[in-house]
Amino acid sequence: MSSPRAGTESSRERIVALVLLLQRAYSDARPLTQDEIVHDLKIDEYPATSKAPKKVSAYLGNDTAIRQKFERDKARIRDLGFQIETVTRPDDLIGYQIDPSSGYSAPIHFTPEERRVVATALGFCGFGKSGAFSVFNDGPAGDGGLEFSAFLTPAIRAIKVRRRLSFEYQSSVRKERVVEPFEILHEAGRSYLVAREVGAGLIKGYRFSRMTSMPVVLHEDFVADTATVELAATWHPQFQKRPIPIDVVVLTNHDYAELLVRQFHGATAAKKKDGRVEVGITFDSPHTALRFVLEGAERVRLVSPKALVKELKVWLDHVNHGKTPSVSAIKFATIASGDVLGQTLQLLHAVYNSEDGLRVSELAKRFSLELDVVRSIMGRLVTMEPMVDAFDGAMSFPARVIKECDDWDNEDADDSIYRAEFVGDDDEPSPFMWRDLFELNVALREASRLFEDPAILSSIEKIEEVASHFMRIEHPHNEQMLSAVYEAVTKREQLKIMYSSGTSESAEERCIEPSQAKVLNGHTYVRAFCLNRNDWRTFRVDRIAAVLAKSLVVEDRGKDPVPNWLTAVGEEGDEVVVVVEGHTRYLFEPLPGAQWTSLSDGRLAVRFRVADTDFLDHLMLLAGSGAVVATDQYYRAGHDLANRILTQL
CATH class of the missing domain: 3.30.70 (Alpha-Beta Plaits)
Structure with missing residues (x-):
């Protein structure tokens, strides 16, 4: 009986080989039939029974088991964002291929200065372990605050090539949607596909987290006039064709009133005789106004309008009431086990992106893997020669992974270097999937709020040159103290601040020593050692009312006991x-x-x-x-x- 490890390693190599092989089939205009793949695809034997790599069939078993395994492999490949094309060959047989551009963008060559700002930006805002952090940084990725979705890959490609997109979507009911995509809106930490619904002609936003199937890029092109494109560029989650402005008046304390005036443009405040403060704010709709009052909870008392007061009372009467199953x-x-295909491709992308190659120890550190696991994965990529006996060896990959040992006699323990050798300049694979460009774009734009650097702008220009202007980013939260906080992180400064917590009635003075800043759900959080609590704490930047004083940190606080503090x-x-x-x-x-x-x-x-x-x-x-x-x-x-x-x- 084979061990679980043997099954994982065989599955890893089989799926990776299939992805690369079908991409090569597309490049060579030679789609492969299922019979050809099942009969001829070879992988390394695991566990090995001899010193030299021994090739065995990737698909073993009876016909039914083989077909089921092949279908599962295709599904896992599609789940990563690659689109497997089914085509009729000249001999009337059905063949399979993968257009590399369905998953990968064109290569982007960043300068050393651009790589530096990209690395910094991904540490501030990104997917974390699921993203591109480890392609640019030597250390392991922490928790990511950006909402990850493999569905971004086909969506961004559809936007670039102006083709329709289909996917299943869960709103009040689950059903298939066919849309014409215009852009991706990233607002308040959430990502929406802004698109025109085919048939209805309405501009709508679709949350990526509510898509229930991998989007498929269809063959139908579409065109849109200038007015439609401009309308899509104005869509937001609270979009209304005819806004219904509503003036709201609330009573609150002095500290919270100051916070509201900072956060809401045009807000007015007037102090009352009893010391409370009356704040007036205009909202686009009653729904938005009600949400504001609910978020304020006990810190505000709604004064007017009376219609909203009545609606609030009805709302409060129904909080957490109803029947549920046990x-x-x-x-x-x-919870699914680790994605071996995604993990292997991340290692491969890191090697593609390194001119001098990467050592086993460097890859292990970047991806938080054991040394032996890295050696096993990379060793199998080195010896990967799928269909070596078929087509006179014509089915090769555009890049080979080369292994260089310092001590070949002690190869199993050597800190070997792995590097990519490309067949030709035109065959250089990109280390970036389309979803990586979304992550890089968001991270760089968030970083631009922290510091000014020409390399940020030039990096964004290179991304948008490859992917077109595929996204819009809006920051609804006013974070006036962000630059001061981030400066304290980089300069190791101690800050004395006035801070309002999520539920407190008033602001209080805190002394903090910021160590990291990250974005989660549209808000920036700073991790700091709090001298008031004599412990590590997490603070939301938009709740910092003022920085009263600052000085250099003089004492070492040791290591933060919670490495993934953001989540x-x-x-x-x-x-x-x-x-x-x-x-x-x-x-x-x-x-x-x-x-x-x-x-x-x-x-x-x-x-x-x-x-x-x-x-x-x-x-x-x-x-x-x-x-x-x-x-x-x-x-x-x-x-x-x-x-x-x-x-x-």
Whole structure:
């Protein structure tokens, strides 16, 4: 019986070989039939029974098992964003091929200065381990604050080539959508495909997190007039053809009033005799105004308009009320094991992107892998010769991985160098998938808010030259202190700040020593040692009201005990299950580590961890009647908070 490790390694090489082989089939205009692939594709034997690599068939077993394995492999390749084309060959047989441009962008050559700013930007905002961080940085990737989706790859390609896109989408119901894509909007940490619905002709935004199948780039081209393109460029999640402005007046304390005036353009404030502050803000719609009041919770008391006060009372009466199935009856899919194809391609891309090659120890450090695992993966890439006996050896790859040993007599323990050798200049593979360009673009634009550097702009220009102007980024949150905080990180400064936490009534003075800044869900967070608490804490930058003083750090605080501090909330606390209506799903989607499943009545269930009950109370307040806690321990979440707000009214 084969071991699990043997199965994983054989699967890894078989799928990677199939991806590279079908790309070569496209380049050579020689699509391969299923029979040719199944009969002739060879991989290294594992575990090895001889010193020299021994080739064995990649697909073993009876006809049914082989066909099933081949179909599973195609599905896994598609899940990574590659589009496998089915074509009829001149001999009338059905062949398969992969257009490399379905997954990869054209190569982008960054200068050393541009590589430096890209590396810095990816540390501030990116996909983390799932992204391009390890292609540019020597150290391992931490947790990423940018929402990852393999669905970005076909979407960006469809935008560039102006072709229709089809995918399944979950809104109130799940159904297939066929759209004409214009751009990707990244706002408040969420990514939307802005597209025209085929047939209806409406401009809509589609959350990538709600797509339930890999988008397919169709063969139909489309055109759009200038007016339609301009309309798509104005779409946002609160888009309304006819805005209905609404003036809202709330009472709050002095510190929170200052925060509101900073965050909302045009807001006015007037101090009352009792010391409270009256704040007036104009919103585009009643819905946006209600959301603002709910986010303020007990820190604000709604004064006017009366219609909104009435709507708020109805909302509060329905917070976390309703029926749910028992938690034991709600089934969530098991978490999938590591993606061996994605992991292998990341290693391969890093080698492609390094002119001098990378050592085993460097790859192990970058990707947080054991040395022996790196040797195994890279060793199999070195000896990979699929279909070596077929077509007179014509099916070769555009690049070979070359291994250089310092001590060939001790090869198994040597810190060998792996580098790529390209067949020709025209065959140079790109280390970037289309989704990588999305990550780089967002990261660089976020970094431009931290510091000015011509290399940032030139890097963005190179990306958009390859991918066209495929995205729009908006920052709805006012983070006036961001530059000061990031300067403190780079210069190792201690800051004295005025800070308002998520639930506190007033701002308090804190002394902090910032060590890292990262973006999550559209907000910038700074990790710092807090002298008031004598411990490491995480602060949201837009809640810093002022920097009162700064000085150099004089004491070593040691290593932060929580390396993945940005998403640690997803790994700690009690497990909670909430049943969610489709229209409130957006509130729960950003939760780190959240798992989803569909229920028979059309609702959704989400499972996540909660380390702070106040956080769950506020989450249920925002959801109103659109979510109900199924976990018995927290069946009253949000009730007391809603009642206290009702009392204020």
